[in-house]
Amino acid sequence: MKALVYHGPGQKAWEVVPDPEIIYPTDVIVQVDTTTICGTDLHILKGDVPVVTDGRILGHEGIGTITEVGRAVSKLAAGDRVIISCITSCGSCSYCHRQLPAHCLADEGTSGIGWVLGHFINGTQAEYVRVPFAEGSLHKLPAGVSDEAAFPLSDILPTGFEIGVRNGRVKPGDVVAVIGAGPVGLAAMMTAGLYGASRIIAIDLDDNRVQQAKGFGATDVVNSGGWGWKDEVLAMTDGLGVDVAIEAVGMPATFEMATELVGPGGTVANVGVHGKSVELRLQDLWIKDVAITTGLVSATTTPMLLRLVAQGRLTPEKFVSHRFTFDSILDAYDTFGRAAETKSLKVAITR
Secondary structure, eight states: OEEEEEOSTTOEEEEEOOOOOOOSTTOEEEEEEEEOOOHHHHHHHTTOOTTSOTTOBOOOOEEEEEEEEOTTOOSOOTTOEEEEOSSOOOSOSHHHHTTOGGGOOOSSSOSSOSOOBTTTBOOSSBSEEEESSHHHHEEEOOTTOOHHHHGGGGTHHHHIIIIIIITTTOOTTOEEEEEOOSHHHHHHHHHHGGGTOSEEEEEESOHHHHHHGGGGTOSEEEETTSTTHHHHHHHTTTTSOEEEEEEOSOOHHHHHHHHHHEEEEEEEEEOSOOSSOOOOOHHHHGGGTOEEEOOOOOOTTHHHHHHHHHTTSOOGGGGEEEEEEGGGHHHHHHHHHTHHHHOOSEEEEEO
16 A cells, blocks of 8 residues: 655655554554644654654544454444544543543553554554554444545544633633634634633634634634734733633743633633743732643544534534645645645545
8 A cells, every 4th residue: 555654854755555454353444535634743744753753654634444343343344434533542441431542551552642543553644544442443424424524523623622622611601712723723613612602712823814713613813913912802801811711832922822811710721732841920820710721632522523513513624725635645745834825724635
């Protein structure tokens, strides 16, 4: 088969590799029909994730069709169309029992991290992929849900909802600010309405992205490139500050923005992946009764989100801005890597 293979910082190739095989009885082999690229893949290519070694097939998102199942798999069968979750769940370790498969202890050499595809083992940017612990890591797709509507459920939609909205303790009537209108930030905006947010404020430096945010649930948009962005946001809350500030970028400056915008009794929900230390002004925050949450998605809400997609309550196909075939995956990387220029959100890469 062919796959997108990482060969060290800045090096990748679409090349012929051996077909995956069943290794453990709980494995399945999935023919990948649609995959995509995540910002995490770009971090890997920059050398920011050293555990990913030369020869690793990248990717942790996708929709596919099962072609082979291990002998211990009884709830899935060849021919099933499935969502491949970014998180692998054995279903039996202490963390999986606590609904925290982000820290699944199953032995794939992961040391308690549930994100294995495209990280510790070969991933989904390939014609076929081996999925371990398949019954806890794949979701059957109902008829009528397209690949483009389904693949955001692999990662970005549950991430925005679980780590942004749910961890942020959004409740009816809340004013929510989302800092960063990239795919995960937009996913938080799309799902914040499920918990009754009265106002969802999108904040970004990119005019195109803040304008696009209006189609994902944002009621108000603010370009943070100007000097008055903070006053503009606070004016929407009568100067009190927002109830929930969701940080969806992963930079010290944007984390600080979130802490500046949140009001007394509010929550800062950090979703962004940080590569540098941030300054925590605890001397200012403690007296405001501010809570700060962090997290790696566990994707335990994927079945619920899938039901909403199937009923048309959520429309994640809106995330798809560009379409490619597998043979043009290097062009897809170029487009996704220059998002500010190309105005890309999520790229759909199909067989």
